[in-house]
Amino acid sequence: MTLTPLLSPLELMQLMQLLKESKRVVVLGHASPDGDALGSALGWSEYLRHLGKQVTIVMPNAVPDFLKWMPNSQYVLYFAEEKDTAAARKAIQEADLICCLDFNLISRLRDELAAVVEKSKAQRMMIDHHLGPDTTKMKMVISHPEASSASELVFRVINELGGYDNMSRSGACAIYCGMMTDTGAFTFNSNNPEVFLIIAMLLAKGIDKDKIYRNVYNCFSQNRLRFWGYMLHEKLQFFAGGKAALMAYTREEMKEYKYIRGDAEGLVNQPLQVKGCRLSICLREDTEVDAIRVSLRSVDEVPSNQIAAEFFNGGGHLNASGGELRCSLEEAIAIAQQAIEKYRDML
Template sequence: MNFEQVAALKNLLSSPKRIAIIPHKNPDGDAIGSTLALSKYLSKKGHNTQVLAPNDFPKFLKWMPGADQILNYERHNAETKKFIAEADVIFTLDFNDFGRVGHMAECLENAKAKFVMVDHHQQPSGYAVITYSDINMSSTCEMVYTLIDAMGDRDLIDQDIANCIYTGIMTDTGSFKFRATTSQTHRIVAELMDKGADNTAIHQRVYDTNSPSRLHLLGCALKNMVILEEFNTAYITLTQEELDRYDYEKGDTEGFVNYGLTLDKIRFAVIFIENKEEGIFKISFRSVGDFSVNEFARNYFDGGGHTNAAGGKSEKSLEETIDYFVSLLPKYKKALTA
C-alpha cells in the first residue's frame, strides 16, 4: 500500500464502524482466508465486522477460525441484506468487479457504504473509494498481511489470523510453486509460522481430507482428459451427470485443472465443468510461461483473472463449447509451441 492509501484507510477507520467483508462467489482458500483474517484484525481494532459470502464454500475450509460465523447470502438472505444495507464500510476481497458475486451484486450496487477493494486480479473496476490492487502479489491473503503491516499492526496478528493468511497464500500459490511466489512471500510465511501458523496441520486439513467419491471423480476427470499435442494443450470435461454419479460436493473439483500442466510439454490446461442449475459450463484456464489465459478468458469466455490462471463460462452445449475452444487454438499455436 502507498502512503496515500494507508492515510485514507486510517482516516476511514478512525472511529468504530459496521463493516461487511465480502469474498467472491464460490470462494476458495484465498477468499475465505483473507476475509476471515481481515475480519479478525478489524474486530481487534474495535469494529463490528461480518463476513458475508455469496454462497457456500468447500468443506475442506470449514475448519478455519471463524468460518462457522460466515453468513451465506443464499442461506441467510435477509440477515445478509440487512447487514449490507446498514454497513458503514464494505471491504471486497479477492475480486474486483460486482459481477463476481452473483445475485449479491444488486445489494452491493445499492449499498450506501464506502467500499474498500483489496485484490490481486487484473483490470479492477472503479467502485471503491480505496482500491488496493496489486497483480504482482501471490494472493489476496499476502495483501491482507501487507495491509496490516502498513497500518502498523503486525503485533495484532495472532495464531488465528496467521492460520487464515497462511491458508490463502498456500492455496493460491499451489503450495508455493507458482510464479507469483516471491522471496517476500516466503518471508511473510516464515513470520506467520512464528506467529503460530501450523503449516503441517493446514496442509493436512486442506489437501488430505478427500472422500472416496472425490478421488473417483478425479479418476473420471483424468479419464476424460484430451491432449492436443499440436497446441501443447490439454483439456478435461465433467458433465453434470458425472458430477452427480460421484456425489459431487462444492470444492471437489478444486485443483483438477492443474493435472494437465503436469504433462510434459503441456503449456495450456483447461477444465469444462457443467452446472445444470445455472445453465452454463464453468471453465478454468491455467498456463505456464507468458501465455495469458486472462486475455484468452476475457476475449472469448466472459471471464478473466491472472496471466496464468483465469476463469470463464459458456452457455453453449458441451460439444459446441469444445468445438469453439479448439477452433481458437490455431490463432495461438505460435505462442503455445514457441
C-alpha cells in the same frame, strides 16, 4: 531483509481515516469463494474486530468443504443460502464500510448481491490482486496484481497499520491458507522473497503449516479420488501435438461420483504435469444454473486470461483464469478446440 511498504504515507492516512469513520463493516469475497477469498476475509475481519468494529463476513455462495475447518469460518454468511440471505442483506444495508477482498469488480458478486452492495450507502474499499480493478465504485483501492494473493495484501496492510502484534494464531492461519491455496502451495506466483518473509512472520504466530496443508489437500473423499482417476483416464484429451489439454464433464458424471463442491479444485492443473503441455482447459456443467464453467491454466507466457476473455467471457491471471459459457457442453468443447487452434502457435 524487511518487507517493502505497500501503502504510501498518504494511502496509509486515507485508510486509517476510512477505518476510523466506520463502525459496522461488511467484508465480502467473490462468488465460489476459494481459500484466498475466505482467508483474506477472515484475516482482515479479525483485525477490524481488534479495532472494535462490528464485522460481518458475507460470501455470495458456499465455500468448498475442504475450507470449512478454517477457524471462525462458521460465522460467515452465504448470501445464496436461504438461512443467511436476510441477515446478509441487513448487514450490508446497515454497514458504513464495505470491504471487497480478492475481487476486482462488483459484478464478480452474484447478481442480487451485487445490486444490494451497489445500493448500500456504505463507503467501499478493495484489497485485491486481480488485473483491472473498477476504481470508480471504491473510496479506496489497494490493488496489486503482482501479489501472490489477496491474503498477502491483507497481511501487509495489517502489518503497516501496526496490527501484527495483535494478530492471533487463527488470523495468521487464515492468511497463510489464502496465500498457500492461491500459489498451489507456493509452487507458482510466489517467487517474491518477501512472500517467505511473511510466511516466517505467520509461523511466528504458532501456525502449523503442515497441518494446514493436510487440511486443504489431503482431506478428500474416496469418490473424489476415483472421480479424478476417471477424468484423467477416460476424459482427458490432448491437442496441438500435446501442448494443450481439454477435459469436460457433465452433471450426470458429477452425480455418479457423488461430487461435492470443491471436488474438481485443482483438476485442471493435472495435465500440466505432462512434459510439453502448456495449456489446460476444463469445462463443466454448473450444478445450479444453466451454464458451462470454464477453468484455464497455462505456463510461462501462454496467456490463459486472454484466451478466457476471447473465447469464454472471462479473464483472470496470465496463468490461471476462468470464464462462463451459455451453451451445451458439446458446443463448449467445440469452442475450446477453436481456442486451442487459434493459439496453437503461442503454445
